[in-house]
Amino acid sequence: MITLEGLTKRYGATTAVDSLDLTISPGRVTGFLGPNGAGKSTTMRMILGLDSPSDGTALVDGRPYAEWPRPLTKVGALLDAKALHPRRSARGHLVAMARSNGVPVSRVDEVLSIVGLDAVTRKRAGQFSLGMGQRLGIAGALLGDPEVLMFDEPVNGLDPDGVRWVRELMRSLAAEGRTVFVSSHLMSEMQLTADQLVVIGRGRLIADAAVGDVIAGSSRTTIVVRVPDPAQLAVLRDRLTAEAERVETADERLVVTGVPAERVGDLAHALGVRLHELATERASLEEAYMELTADSVEYGVAVAS
Amino acid sequence: MSAAVITPRIIGGLPNAVRSEWTKLWTVRSSWLNLAAGVLLSTLLGMQYGWGLAYDNSHLGPGEVAEKQPIGHFGASVILIVQVVIAAFALLTVTSEYATGSIRSTLQWTPVRRYVVLAKAAVLAPVLFGYGVVVAALASVAGGLTAGSWADWEAAGFVTDLLSVGFYATAAGLFSAGIAWAVRSTAGTLTVAFLLLLVVPLMMGQSSLRALVWTSALLPGGAGQNYLTGATDPLSPVLSAVVLIAWAVGGLALGAGVLKRRDA
Structure with a gap:
């Protein structure tokens, strides 16, 4: 479990992370989303003690990362796959890593085979492709068999097979009861991988909710109801206007936001309104995300209206 | 992932x-x-x-006397130049981490930062000592x-x-590694x-001004030269050794x- 309390990072006048309060729980994949410059990487770096917070605390199972005697057995993290000596072999890199935390060297060969790099263990890490580098980074994260895993953009540079492999790996790690905290820009991927979503913008928490709730809460998720009789349409519309966020009329259809389909169906039944169609049009996570972060895009592009 | 059984070999961040x-x-x-x-x-x-x-002794000027030289003196002379290579050996263990970005991995593996500095010093010290002894032995035998x-x-x-050169190589190397943590770039640290x-x-050691001679004796290179040549002015070899230790410890502490x- 990762606990952030009032976590803040300031660089001069700029506040990169602004009093973040957050609990990332075990047993599920928590997606960490936000526009570029929102403070995702800085937050992850503070959890690992690479950057020190200006204020607040970041704890892993109740203690700062640096206070765990063998931290790699507590938290495995892939923040930057390029943070290694390019002329050291993949195996040499992992052996040095294992020794730093008293992990048996036999575990190195295990994780190399888990990530599918067994054939290139002698190859220098600097000659790895982007995707192989990511796999080596993931091998490092798994090395200490940790309870908590953090990945910053893990599918960056992976081919479709690799993307799918990472997705299944995350799901299985969470299923084993581990805490999995993963940032990504690929919303379609997050929609498939994550259970819980944490969205930040300009260093502040925007949302911390289950993926389903984020999507359901979007104004892009709508109920479409078709009523052939114009009089009945008007009755239902007036009734729905009282409790929905928004009701729009288009020909013989009502497009309703903020009321679940069950409620619309029950109301129609109670009012004796004859329906020809009742459907939910779900927003994609991408649409829900764009709506959430619309106000906090750091490097926004003006859209011609 | 299968449930991996990981049994610790050693508990303790520094080892x-x-x-x-x-x-x-x-x-x-x-x-x-x-x-x-x-x-x-x-x-x-x-x-x-x-x-x-050999050339000097067989081409003596008027009034000069040929002298035999203990072979160990060749080693002590050679280290004056080769110390730059040895310093590079030590400082590269630090600056290459900043050049490649691997410092971020190192600090993730060992988040207690003084352990990282101490661990590098603990590894370098015996290696530098051996390096100095080997280099001095080769130079001595070749010169002999x-x-x-x-x-x-x-x-x-x-x-x-040989042991004196080993000591000096250790002190100069650890000093270089220490300041490398502060300077970070290879070129800057080497300079x-x-x-x-x-x-x-x-430059200063050759001066006729006492203040400059003293300054030289208190700098690591000057102290090293005085120590290796057994000079007694202005400091005894023991005090020169103390000066060297102070620079090594001070560099590492800095x-x-x-x-x-600093954020990594």
């Missing part, structure tokens, strides 16, 4: 960090290349000094062979000279080490202080 640094030192080629360069350079310089001695009959192969003095170990003491405060 683990030392093992990791030992592995890191020998799994990059630059360490080996540096050793090869140091060995080659010191052998060649030793030969040159031996020939130089080329000097021919002018070489004095007395064993006890030779061993003392500082080159100035303090070689250039400034060499490095640890800077690393602790």
Whole structure:
């Protein structure tokens, strides 16, 4: 479990992370989303003690990362796959890593085979492709068999097979009861991988909710109801206007936001309104995300209206 | 992932960090290349000094007397130049981490930052000592062979000279590694080490001004030269050794202080 309390990072006048309060729980994949410059990487770096917070605390199972005697057995993290000596072999890199935390060297060969790099263990890490580098980074994260895993953009540079492999790996790690905290820009991927979503913008928490709730809460998720009789349409519309966020009329259809389909169906039944169609049009996570972060895009592009 | 069983070999951040640094030192080629360069350079310089001695002794000016030289002195002379290579060996273990970004991995593995500085120093110290002894031995033997009959192969003095060079290489190397944590770039650290170990003491030590002689004796390079030549003015060899230890410890303390405060 990762606990952030009032976590803040300031660089001069700029506040990169602004009093973040957050609990990332075990047993599920928590997606960490936000526009570029929102403070995702800085937050992850503070959890690992690479950057020190200006204020607040970041704890892993109740203690700062640096206070765990063998931290790699507590938290495995892939923040930057390029943070290694390019002329050291993949195996040499992992052996040095294992020794730093008293992990048996036999575990190195295990994780190399888990990530599918067994054939290139002698190859220098600097000659790895982007995707192989990511796999080596993931091998490092798994090395200490940790309870908590953090990945910053893990599918960056992976081919479709690799993307799918990472997705299944995350799901299985969470299923084993581990805490999995993963940032990504690929919303379609997050929609498939994550259970819980944490969205930040300009260093502040925007949302911390289950993926389903984020999507359901979007104004892009709508109920479409078709009523052939114009009089009945008007009755239902007036009734729905009282409790929905928004009701729009288009020909013989009502497009309703903020009321679940069950409620619309029950109301129609109670009012004796004859329906020809009742459907939910779900927003994609991408649409829900764009709506959430619309106000906090750091490097926004003006859209011609 | 299958449930992996991981049993710790050693509990303790510092011993683990030392093992990791030992592995890191020998799994990059630059360490080996540096050793090869140091060995080659010191052998060649030793030969040159031996020939130089033989030439001087067989081409004496009026009033000059030919003198035999203990072979250990070749080693002590050669280290004056080769120390730059040895300093590079030590400081590269730090600056290469900043150049490649691997420092972020190192600090993730060992988040207690003073352990990282201590572990590197603990690995470097015996290696630097051995490096200094080997380099001095090669230079001494090479110089002794080329000097021919002018070489004095007395064993006890030779061993003392070798151990002295080993001590100096350790102190100069640890000092260089210490300041590398503060400077971070290879070129910058090499410049500082080159100035303090070689250039400034060499310039000031020749001065007739006492203040400059003293300044030189208190800088690491000057203290090293005085220590290795057994000079007693202005400081005794023991005090010169104390000055060297102070620079090594001070450099490492500075490095640890800077690393602790700075974001990786």
